[in-house]
Each structure stands twice: as C-alpha cells, then as structure tokens.
Amino acid sequence: MSLPMPPKPLDFEAADKLIVAAVGTVAERSFFSFVDPNSDPVLDDDKEWLVATLRFDDGRISGRLACSVRSDLAQMLFDSFSGRHPSGPLPPSHELDDLIGEFSNMVCGTWLSRCAGDRLFQLSRPVVEHQTRPAADERHRHWVEVNHRPLIIDWEVERGPDKGVRRSSQ
C-alpha cells in the first residue's frame, strides 16, 4: 500500500501573484464587478472601511487574510449580489457585514484552492469590523480598484514548520 503524497510546500511568491486574480474572479462572477489590479493607494477621504479578517489553517500552515473594503464599495457589492435597488432602503449593518465576510471567504477559498489545492485548509468565520482606516499593513499587501473604488487585500502566513519557498527579496 502506498502512502498519500505529502502536500507541496507553499510557494509564497506564486501565492502572492494569485491573490489579485482571485479577487477578480470573485468580483466578476458573483458581484458583476470589474477589477483594476493596478491601483494607487487612496486614503485621503473620510469614508468608513469594512475590514473582514479570516484565518486559514491546515494543521501545518496557518495565517490570515484581510479584505478592507471602503464603505461605498461595500454598498455597491451588496446591491450587485442581492439585487437591491440603490435608491431603496439601506440594508441593515449585519447584512452588509455578512456580505463582506462572504466576499472575503470566497476570495480566500478561491486563492487557496489555486495556490495550495492539495491541502485541506479550514477557514474561520470572517470577523468584520468597521474602521476609519483599512487593516494595518500586513506582510503582503495589494491595492486594487473594484468599480473604481479601492479595495485592499492583506495576507500573512504566521505559523508552520512548512514555511515553503520564501521570496528572494526576504
């Protein structure tokens, strides 16, 4: 009887390149939105941010991913997903939080399936916080625009004997 093949080490550089593509897949397929991956940081406004954070863990590697979504984009994503008319009553905060949590869940699941599809990750339930700024800068950060509004993805591997292939610059 042959033993199952151990999962391959996580290639950090390849994983980092795949994260923006995962955002694009989720935004386009479920939210009918378009992603511009080459966005400049924009923080000079007083809009609120919704920051959804979830953890991933396969027993050997654990880390976290955070999606920081500016409030006007969060509202736009909600309308696209739910079919709500923009002039209708605003959704309750818990529904908006649920939606942004599900968005981050889909991004993380899509990303991990592509960069580590031979691993069985458990994803935690997303925690959504309302902040005046995006999440604190993590190890890997990407700014993108979704429907011309900013969205920030941060991810970080925090633990694991299997630290994978490191970036050449680190």
Place this chain on the structure above:
Amino acid sequence: MRILIADDSSMMRALIKRVVRLTNVPVEEILEARDGVEALSLLSSNDVQLLFTDINMPGMNGTELLRRLANDDRWRRLTRVVISTDGSTARREEVAELSVRCYLKKPFSPEVLRDVLTDAAEAARL
C-alpha cells in the same frame, strides 16, 4: 420538493433561494440552516429531498454533516450538493465518497446554480 440550504452566510442562503425561485423547478418549501447541527435537526423533522450545503461552517461543518448522513440509512434518498468556496482537489476527494451528487464552487454564476438545481431535482424525483 422540499429543499434545505445549510450555509452560515444569510446572504448566500438568500441568493440560493432567489435563484431557486427563478427556476421552473416546483419547490414546496425551502428550509434554512446555519450549520450542520441545525441541518440535521431540520432533516430529522422534515421530509427533505434536496440538500445544498456549505463546507466551512461553525460548529458542525459540511464535511461532518455529510459524513453523518452517509452513515445513516434514513438519508439514502437525499440528494446532496456541496456549494463551497473550497475548490481544492483535496476537499473534493474528501467528500467524493460521501454520496455527493455535485460539487459547486463559489463564486458561481446564477446560470450554473440553475443547471445544478435542475439536475439535482431530477435526481431527487427518481
């Protein structure tokens, strides 16, 4: 036909319900559960023909729910569809032996869900 949707996201449950209602599949009732424990309870007290279940849920997750269903003869005629963000080969292989008819990866387009529903409804009627 009675359908049960098990997903911890109320927005995802609402989306699936909306797509189901847009199809021509005759549905008597759509039940909702937030995790595997609630799903098992509803399955025990209702005559459900089709289950849509997420994998990552708090408490009892979808894999454990499917495992319990596979080990209990009461549910042998229940049609099971997984709808999950986890599209990994490892996860698909894990649930492949648990009588799952279809594995639908989130994000999905409404058209794909409609096709899966139509197929699953056919299976549930057999």
